Amino acid sequence: MQISITTNGKRSFIWSAGLVFLGAILFSTKAILVKLAYRWGIDSVSLLALRMLFSLPFFLLVAALSGRQEKYKGLRLGRKDLVSLLLLGIAGYYLASLLDFMGLQYITASLERLILYVYPTLVLIIGALFYRQPITRV
Known part of the structure; x- marks a missing residue:
């Protein structure tokens, strides 16, 4: 049985694979860039704040684009869910990244x-x- 891939599906696959490859490359350079930034006297908290500040536009773009899709139109988060997500983001991502950056000093x-x-x-x-x-x- 032969599977036919449309041109649009093939283009989407190539874009997806390229973005995964680019993400892996950029993720692997994170520790090296952090070590280089430490040579300039930047502390962990400031460096993490800059990282989050530079990534914010990308997350806002993804949120805006996904909000336009029909399958997400009726979804709304309640106040309790938003607070839970905020706490999870602080404890799960920020704290882990901060400890990771602090560990790179040693x-x-x-x-x-x-x-x-x-x-x-x-x-x-x-x-x-x-x-x-x-x-x-x-």
């Missing part, structure tokens, strides 16, 4: 990348050893 960029990618496996192993949680397939 370790190399390559060690930071290694820790970042290995810690889910370490959490799994610690959960199995100390909390007797079985390791299962997803």
